Amino acid sequence: MIKVIFPDGAESSFEEGATFFDVLKGHDREILKRSVAVRVDGVLRDLRSTLKGDSAVRVDPVTSDSKEGLEILRHSASHVMAQAVRSLYGNVKLAIGPAIEDGFYYDFDTEKPFTPEDLEKIEGRMREIVKADYRFEGEVLSKKDALDLFAGMGEKYKEEIISELTDTTVSVYKQADFTDLCRGPHVPSTGYVKAFKLTGTAGAYWRGSEKNKMLQRVYGTAFPTKEALQVHLDRLEEAKKRDHRKLGKELDLFSTSEEIGSGLVLWHPNGSTVRMLIEEFWKKEHVKGDYSIIYTPHIAQVGLWKTSGHWDFYRENLFSPMDVEGQEYIVKPMNCPFHIQIYKSHLRSYRDLPVRYAELGTVYRYERSGVLHGLLRVRGFTQDDAHIFMTPSQLEGEIKGVLKFTLYILKSFGFNEFDIYLSTRPEKYVGDLENWEKAEAALKGALESSGLGYTIDPGEGVFYGPKIDIKIKDVIGRSWQCSTIQVDFNLPERFDVTYRDENGAESRPIMIHRALMGSLERFFGCLVEHYAGAFPTWFAPVQAVILTVTDRNNEYAGSVYRRLREEGFRVELDKRNEKLGFKIREAQMRKIPYQLVIGDSEEKEGKLAPRKRGGETLDPMPVDEFVELLRGEDKPAS
RNA sequence: GCCGGCGUAGCUCAGGGGCAGAGCAACUGAUUCGUAAUCAGUAGGUCGGGGGUUCAAUUCCCCCCGCCGGCUCCA
Structure with a gap:
């Protein structure tokens, strides 16, 4: 007999070989109804799998309304979809089909991309499969058997995945005549996938690399109940109503024009009024916050960005240089070199620091046509930019000040919920490790002493330094990346920025780059959606x-x-x-x-x-x- | 950039190898009205652009531009 301990502390005993169905049935039938899997001593297992081994185990039911349970449900839905696609279309190879944030997808290698009609057909077949209530049956194979199995089926993507696994065995799941490589667990049978909907198709590169073949992805979502699905679909409807592109037209806020070019925004009088008020507020608060407001040119010699390193790191996103009397100029992709030049226009003493320059600086970046999106991703935009030059000992205090200032500004516009991320050193970086560590420590220290909770985003920092990103939550719960605070040891070095320290020696200041709203375009788009156009x-x-x-x-x-x-x-x-x-x-x-x-x-x-x-x-x-x-x-x- | 979809009046959209359609908006006239649409009339189009097939193309085919959903990217 094996003793089973439930989360509420209750205990019962079962024969070895009893399924978790049996185990839960004896404990709580209501919970069993909502369960899609179990955690056995912390490990996720199928309901259909059996008790074995130890004298006592802890069993936690995983219900479909939990985060984990929902993932299992959606993952199973993706298998149902794959089964449907396989049965409808002959020459399809399966790639991967995970659960994601709001649903699931499956990538297929097909001869012809799916049409919207295909989507309906697939959905219809999925309903048949759900109705037939096939059992999901897991099986463990040796790596070699699994390779043979999928090779026999012509599933080259599965072969590729298996051959890269380090385990000696792999598990596969079968429902009816459909077999897929899968870690599991799954819901017990296809009948559990009651409430689902296919939401779209897309091209997606195998393993996310542009170098690989483009596969056909089908997106869908699934929920424990029809009602929950409907709530989700209603939320999508609501988001559609708030779409800043739709409201931008209806409220005559802004437009773009084919004749002008993609990603270049025309601010109509209504939108311009909002922007003007934002800018006036921003400027007033920056003066109060001890910033100096500056203006800089829109074009400059390309040498500035060769010095900064951006020419090497972001060349594909810069507009082509123009020839001016034999010198190459580009339209500016950022403001920092200009601010640095102003800093360098005088000899600076440690007594002058920190120096804070703020500018509503309009920059232009060549974004690839496919990534443009309303006001959120454009080719010309205005950053609410600032650069702070300081001594190393001032760093943490300045970051704290910027954090406080940022939250104050965001709250002024009616945003009260934030997600804060600390992004650390990426693979491609410049500068020495010691400085990176100091900078990360300073950011961390500022966050902690400000009492702000945060998540670490490993490797997501900028090439020249780590950063704090603040995402704002809108009224319907969506996150918007706006604010960013970046530490930079690199540019002061590259531009040979200095100050005289207490001993009269030449020292290197540290820079902070920061934007609170990010860009006025993006922030405005976010405001439109947050307020659904009904501005305060x-x-x-x-x-x-x-x-x-x-x-x-x-x-x-x-x-x-x-x-x-x-x-x-x-x-x-x-x-x-x-x-x-x-x-x-x-x-x-x-x-x-x-x-x-x-x-x-x-x-x-x-x-x-x-x-x-x-x-x-x-x-x-x-x-x-x-x-x-x-x-x-x-x-x-x- | 890549995969797919779309582009018809100012806006929202219908249509479809043979004279280009509706509602709203605009304009004109009537109406002077109390908390989410007064009535009537008029005007409005290179059917995104270019090329091709055809007696005939807005419709079918090709290329380009733009937009939308994704992928990749995002200092």
């Missing part, structure tokens, strides 16, 4: 629109309009000969925070009747009172 009053392009009920009210409405304008508010006056309902609808669709209704009764009493964007109507109030109300909202969140 303080940076809404139009804060209020006055709506007259009839022509009789035009004169009074005009005086209210002038008053609000004089107070500095962004107000419009809609005195078109239209019904009130029509004007409200239009203002509502433009997501203007306040609609101010003025009819005969308001006019008589010198009032206005505010209606909020959400539909709430306020009692008519004197104009002065509304001025106070609006003034109260016309400022950042924190």
